[in-house]
Amino acid sequence: MMTREGLLQELQDLNEQEIQTIYKMVQALKRSRVSPLAYIEELMNFRSDGYDEKEGVYVYRMLVTEELKNRYKMLHGGITTTFIDTAMGSTVFQAFGIERRAVTLDLNVHFLAPAQDGWLTARTRVVKSGRTIIVMETKVTDDNGKLIATATGDFFRLA
Amino acid sequence: MMTREGLLQELQDLNEQEIQTIYKMVQALKRSRVSPLAYIEELMNFRSDGYDEKEGVYVYRMLVTEELKNRYKMLHGGITTTFIDTAMGSTVFQAFGIERRAVTLDLNVHFLAPAQDGWLTARTRVVKSGRTIIVMETKVTDDNGKLIATATGDFFRLA
Amino acid sequence: MMTREGLLQELQDLNEQEIQTIYKMVQALKRSRVSPLAYIEELMNFRSDGYDEKEGVYVYRMLVTEELKNRYKMLHGGITTTFIDTAMGSTVFQAFGIERRAVTLDLNVHFLAPAQDGWLTARTRVVKSGRTIIVMETKVTDDNGKLIATATGDFFRLA
Amino acid sequence: MMTREGLLQELQDLNEQEIQTIYKMVQALKRSRVSPLAYIEELMNFRSDGYDEKEGVYVYRMLVTEELKNRYKMLHGGITTTFIDTAMGSTVFQAFGIERRAVTLDLNVHFLAPAQDGWLTARTRVVKSGRTIIVMETKVTDDNGKLIATATGDFFRLA
Numbered sequence: 001m002m003t004r005e006g007l008l009q010e011l012q013d014l015n016e017q018e019i020q021t022i023y024k025m026v027q028a029l030k031r032s033r034v035s036p037l038a039y040i041e042e043l044m045n046f047r048s049d050g051y052d053e054k055e056g057v058y059v060y061r062m063l064v065t066e067e068l069k070n071r072y073k074m075l076h077g078g079i080t081t082t083f084i085d086t087a088m089g090s091t092v093f094q095a096f097g098i099e100r101r102a103v104t105l106d107l108n109v110h111f112l113a114p115a116q117d118g119w120l121t122a123r124t125r126v127v128k129s130g131r132t133i134i135v136m137e138t139k140v141t142d143d144n145g146k147l148i149a150t151a152t153g154d155f156f157r158l159a
Numbered sequence: 160m161m162t163r164e165g166l167l168q169e170l171q172d173l174n175e176q177e178i179q180t181i182y183k184m185v186q187a188l189k190r191s192r193v194s195p196l197a198y199i200e201e202l203m204n205f206r207s208d209g210y211d212e213k214e215g216v217y218v219y220r221m222l223v224t225e226e227l228k229n230r231y232k233m234l235h236g237g238i239t240t241t242f243i244d245t246a247m248g249s250t251v252f253q254a255f256g257i258e259r260r261a262v263t264l265d266l267n268v269h270f271l272a273p274a275q276d277g278w279l280t281a282r283t284r285v286v287k288s289g290r291t292i293i294v295m296e297t298k299v300t301d302d303n304g305k306l307i308a309t310a311t312g313d314f315f316r317l318a
Numbered sequence: 319m320m321t322r323e324g325l326l327q328e329l330q331d332l333n334e335q336e337i338q339t340i341y342k343m344v345q346a347l348k349r350s351r352v353s354p355l356a357y358i359e360e361l362m363n364f365r366s367d368g369y370d371e372k373e374g375v376y377v378y379r380m381l382v383t384e385e386l387k388n389r390y391k392m393l394h395g396g397i398t399t400t401f402i403d404t405a406m407g408s409t410v411f412q413a414f415g416i417e418r419r420a421v422t423l424d425l426n427v428h429f430l431a432p433a434q435d436g437w438l439t440a441r442t443r444v445v446k447s448g449r450t451i452i453v454m455e456t457k458v459t460d461d462n463g464k465l466i467a468t469a470t471g472d473f474f475r476l477a
Numbered sequence: 478m479m480t481r482e483g484l485l486q487e488l489q490d491l492n493e494q495e496i497q498t499i500y501k502m503v504q505a506l507k508r509s510r511v512s513p514l515a516y517i518e519e520l521m522n523f524r525s526d527g528y529d530e531k532e533g534v535y536v537y538r539m540l541v542t543e544e545l546k547n548r549y550k551m552l553h554g555g556i557t558t559t560f561i562d563t564a565m566g567s568t569v570f571q572a573f574g575i576e577r578r579a580v581t582l583d584l585n586v587h588f589l590a591p592a593q594d595g596w597l598t599a600r601t602r603v604v605k606s607g608r609t610i611i612v613m614e615t616k617v618t619d620d621n622g623k624l625i626a627t628a629t630g631d632f633f634r635l636a
Contacts, residue, residue, distance in 0.1 A: 386517060
C-alpha cells in the first residue's frame with residue numbers, strides 16, 4: 001500500500017505537462033465521487049448535450065486530451081469506442097427511463113478519420129426499440145464537422 | 160496552469176483508495192515515458208505474452224482495476240474494446256514487422272459476460288493477411304477461462 | 319444433362335403456384351442475358367431508382383416474392399443482405415464511375431423487422447470515400463415505411 | 478396469370494445452359510415441397526453434415542452454381558451470407574431443439590476470398606448460449622480449404 005507521503009515522493013520528478021495530466025486525473029476522480037459517470041468517462045470529460053428534436057438524436061461531447069491518445073498522437077480507437085458505448089448507454093437512460101438497466105450486446109465501429117484535438121460530438125439515434133433489444137447508431141464528428149467514426153450497437157434490456 | 164503546489168493541495172482530501180488510484184496513474188505515466196505503449200494502455204497494465212505456436216494466436220494480458228470499471232462495477236465495455244484494439248494493433252507489429260504501420264478500419268465486438276477482477280487474456284489470430292487489409296479475430300477470457308468478449312477487426316496497412 | 323423434353327416432362331406435375339414461380343424464374347433468366355445484374359438480382363426484381371439529392375442517398379427497390387422467403391414465410395435474411403450488398407455495389411458504380419471495380423470487404427446487418435410482401439426500398443449513403451476504402455450505410459424499408467434492416471459495409475477499390 | 482401452355486412457349490428459346498438452370502430450379506422447387514428448407518436454400522443445395530465433436534462445430538455444405546454468381550462470375554456475397562445465416566439458424570435447431578424458434582438479430586460478415594466453383598463448407602460454433610441471445614461464429618471454406626468468409630451473428634430466441 002502506497003502512503004500519502006510515498007505518493008508525494010513519487011510526484012517529485014514529474015515534469016510540467018505530467019503535473020497537468022495528474023491534476024486532470026485527480027479532478028476527474030473527485031467528480032466521479034458524486035457523478036453517475038464512471039471514472040474513465042469523467043477522464044474523457046463526457047457530457048450530455050440533450051436531445052436534438054429536429055434531428056431526432058441525443059447529443060454528447062468529450063474532450064480529446066494527451067493522455068487519451070495512442071502512440072501516434074491520435075485519439076485511441078478504444079477511447080472513441082468508449083465514447084460511443086457511453087453515448088448509447090446514456091441514450092437508453094434518457095429515452096427509456098432510469099428504472100430499466102441495459103447492457104451492451106455488441107458494437108460495430110467504423111473508424112473514418114483520426115481525431116487529434118478539441119471536443120468531439122456523438123449523435124445517437126434509436127433505430128429500434130424492442131421489448132428486449134434496443135438498436136442504436138452513433139456518429140462522431142470533430143469540431144470542424146468532420147466524421148470521425150460511425151457505429152451501430154445492440155443493447156439488451158435487463159428485466 | 161496548475162502548479163506543483165496546487166496539485167499537492169488537491170491531494171489533501173483524497174481517501175486511502177483514491178491515493179492508491181492516483182499512485183497507479185503516476186506509475187503508468189512514468190512507464191509511458193519510455194514505453195511504446197500509450198498511456199491508457201499502461202493504465203490497463205497491457206502486456207504481450209508472446210505467440211502461442213500450438214494455437215496460432217498472439218497472447219496479451221491486462222489487469223481489471225477499479226478505475227477501469229463502469230458504474231455497475233464491471234469492466235467498462237469501452238476498455239474491453241481498447242484491450243482488443245491494442246491486441247490487434249500489437250499483432251500487426253509482431254506478425255508483419257515494425258516498418259509497416261497499420262490503422263484500425265473497423266471493429267465488431269460481442270460482449271458475452273461481464274469482467275469483474277483479475278487478469279484478462281486476449282488471444283488474437285490473423286484470419287487474412289492481404290497486401291492492404293489484415294483481418295483478425297480476438298477472444299478475451301478471464302482468469303477462470305470464461306469468455307468475456309469475441310471480436311473481429313479490419314486493419315489497413317499504410318504504405 | 320437434362321434435355322428440353324426431359325424438362326417439359328418435369329413440368330407436368332407442377333401446380334398453379336409453382337408454374338408462376340418457374341415462369342418468373344425464366345423471365346429473370348432471360349433478362350439476365352442482357353442485364354448487368356446477376357441472375358439472383360434479376361430474380362429479386364432489383365432496380366435502381368436514382369439519386370435522392372435532398373437526402374443524399376441512392377435509392378433501390380426489390381420485390382418480395384414467395385420463392386425468396388424462409389420457412390416462416392418472411393423474406394429470407396440472406397436475401398435482405400443480397401439486396402443490401404447489391405445496393406452498395408451499385409452505389410459504388412453510380413458514385414465513382416464504372417471504370418473502378420470494387421469488392422465487398424465486410425457487411426454488418428441488423429435485422430429489425432420481418433418483411434412479408436410488396437416492394438422494399440434501400441437507401442444507401444456514402445459515409446466515407448477514401449482512395450482505397452469506401453464505407454456505406456443502407457437502410458431498408460417496406461411499403462409502409464417500416465424499417466426492415468440497417469447495415470454498414472466496407473468496399474475495397476481494385477486498382 | 479401464366480398458363481402451363483404459356484410457360485412452355487416461354488421455354489422455346491432457352492439455350493442448353495439455360496435449360497439446365499431451369500431444370501435445377503424445378504428440382505429445387507419440388508424438393509422444397511417436402512423439405513424444411515426454404516426454396517432459396519434448396520437452390521443452394523444446402524445440407525447438414527452433422528456435428529464435428531472434435532472441433533465442436535456444426536458442419537454444412539452448399540454447391541456454387543452459375544445462377545448464384547455475381548456479374549464477375551464469383552459467388553454473390555449475398556448468397557455467401559444466405560449460406561451463413563442458414564447454417565446459424567440450423568445450428569440453433571440442432572443445438573437447442575426444434576421447439577425453440579430463433580430469429581437473426583444481426584450478422585457481421587468478412588469476405589476474405591472469392592468462391593468460384595464446387596462445394597463450400599460452413600463450420601458454425603456456438604460462442605454463447607444465453608437464455609435469450611445465442612451468439613455464433615461461422616467460417617466458410619472452399620474445396621481446397623481456403624477461407625472464403627468469416628462471420629459472427631446474434632440470434633434471438635422467441636419465447
